[in-house]
Amino acid sequence: MRILVVDDDPRIRETLAGPLGAAGYDVTAVGDGAAALAAVERERPDLIILDVAMPGMDGFAVCRELRAYEELSGLPRTPVIFLTVRDDFASEETGFQAGADDYVAKPFSIPALLARVRLRLPNAPVRVIDDYLRLDLTTRDVAVRRDGVWQPVRLQPLEYALLERLYLNAGIWISRSDLLEQVFDRDDEDTKAVEKYIHFLRQKLEPDPKAPVYIQSMRSVGYRFKPLDRAV
Template identity: 40%
Template sequence: MRILVVEDELKTADYLRKGLGESGYLVEVALNGLDGLHLIQEGEFDLIILDVMLPGLDGWQLLQVIRRRLPTPVLFLTARDAVEDRVKGLELGADDYLVKPFSYAELLARVRTLLRRGPPREVEQFRVADLELDLLRRRVTRAGERVSLTNKEFALLHLLLSREGEVLSRAYIASQVWQMNFDSDTNVVDVAIRRLRAKIDDPYSLKLIHTVRGMGYVLEVQP
């Protein structure tokens, strides 16, 4: 089991790394929110232990990014003990909330409980700006209006939304949507992107799918 600890207090981070490591877990540590986000994007974790007050990107913001992309269990471990903070953390999608100072025995019990819940469910709904995708109902809306997509267009949009803000290469998109490798000179991805844009971008002033020259495509709200 791999656990990511996002904690800016070095002493606490080392304590958690050592304790959880001795309890049989593989532990990686990020000392700020941006490094935590990078590790989350690069690897897969079974549990994330997250502080609230972090430099660069605070815990609230990082949790929102996580929940747009991943169902990974998140345990807040923070000195913020107000009831409204606990409520906010749980409403944003945290699975548990533990206040510092804490007992390691209690922390370990909560970690084991979260990990025993089994594989998390896939994220079922995605929203960026006024674009929404409901995975279970296979329904897409933009500005409240239903958008009709083919199966491949739906799969392509789902991929872009699930990796919001990440530049995806044409080869990666092809392998994920069409489950095969395409020659580098094929334009199948470009054609699919163009058709998808015609439905979810062209009729609206706010454009969400962007071309990154020489690299691929990204779905995000740009200033």
């Protein structure tokens, strides 16, 4: 499934491209409306995440042009999710009138945005596989390949939540305190729970838990899922 990200802020494009790619989507990111419309004609994305406030053609105008192009060409409607700092009712109404399917205000939560993407792409093959570890973000099935055979791994809810948070931010270091708040819903300073569940995950997933490959750590920084070479 192909997703087009349109935002004039390169930091937002990077923030979105990583988790979307990690979730198994093929991501194209562009910085303005003209490039977005060109990408639509060239690549026919399955979904578009579209900023509103951009120089030149704003997101509302891009969406109107997209809907006119689809109608003229007899093409199916491409889901559009607006992602914008404009969270007032009038802007939201304008967005839906322009042809949007969803409207998300900045700042936004990556897991919540991914949930909205999955809602608009219910049949998307959100499955990520490498030669050893398999993670299906749709069914929440996890498996490792041992002796040439894929073997299911049973994870407790908190173990899976921790793995998913790390995986969706693959290559990005996350502090213990942030993981404690984001996964365990705690705002205290006792991060032993994070270390405990990291240990559990490594025991279940790593080829050698004493030399972890997937769940990496750096002293005084935190943890990360290894940078991904590809997502399929």
